[in-house]
Amino acid sequence: MFKFTSSEVRDLIIAFIVISLSFAIANSGRNMTAALHILPMIMVGVGAGFILHELGHKFVSMKYGYWAEFKLWPQGLLFALITSFFGFVFAAPGAVYTYANYMTDEINGKISIAGPIVNIILAIIFLAICVAVYPSAVYPSAIYSETSVLIFIVCALGYSINSFLAVFNLLPIGNLDGSKVLRWNIGIWIITIAVAGIMTFMSMTMGVENIVRLIMGI
Template identity: 80%
Template sequence: MFKFTSSEIRDLIIAFIVISLCFAIVNGGRDANAVLSILPIVMVGVGAGFILHELGHKFVSMKYGYWAEFKLWPQGLIFALVTSFFGFVFAAPGAVYTYANYMTDEINGKISIAGPIVNIILALVFLAVATAIYPSAFYSGTSALVFIICSVGYSINSFLAVFNLLPIGNLDGSKVLTWNFGIWIVTIAIAGVLTLMSMTMGVENIVRMILGF
């Protein structure tokens, strides 16, 4: 059964708020008004990306019969906040800890890859919605707002996917790479392309390319 402890819910909420603020700072610069105005928009992308990423790990862990719980990493939150003022976010606010006496590399890899896959799927969903709503965004304020939210959601989730797949330290990528090099290279390549397109082309240009504008 999918269960949460009160401390786990608290940690998820704190991490969600701080990470949302970090991405708002990156997108809004050092203009406080800009940060506050973009924060609600960023929270949608980060909320979906961060929470569902962690729930992906938790769900697969519990599917294998292990107890799994998200725990906050205060130092990681502080570091993420500091890096956001330099134009990027080292997003490591905490992690889902799986409690097991023994775990194979395969199971550990499958648990680890669940989070980044969730982010890749979310990025594609946000892009699909942005593409569908783009034509109406020119004359509808609501559609324009949804397009902006989806654009940010696509950018954030593609970044979270590629970041977590880096084979560094305790990030997901290290465990996936240990388990299966082929799966790791395919997933990080997909996440990398999505992120590169977001950074170089911008979401609106990606959508226009898809629609043939």
């Protein structure tokens, strides 16, 4: 059964707020006024990306019959805030801990890859919404809508943040997901980090609007 402890809910909320603020600072050029202005929009992408990423780990763990619980890493939260002032976010606010006496590399790999896969899927969904609303988000346009502009901005941030979270967590460093996926299956690791890496690279070099225009052929 999918259960949460009160301390787990508390830790998820704290991590969500701090990580959202960190991405807002990084995406606003370290301008705190601008960061607070875009914070609600950032929260949509981070909220979906961070929370569902962790729930992906938790769901797969519990599917295999293990108890799993998210726990905060205070040093990771502090590091995320510090790095945000340098224009990027080291997003390691905590982790889902799976309690098991024994676990194969395959099961550990499947639990670990669940989070990044969630981020990749969310990024694709956000990008699809961007494509859908783009005609009415472009000015001048016969169907121009300020609501569409807002939706486009929110989803563009959602695409960028989730593609970054996917590639970051797939890095084979320390206790990140990538290390466990790599131990399980190098082929699956190469494919997933390549997909996430291409999505992130396009976001950082082209910008989401140009990706949308490329998809639409305009």
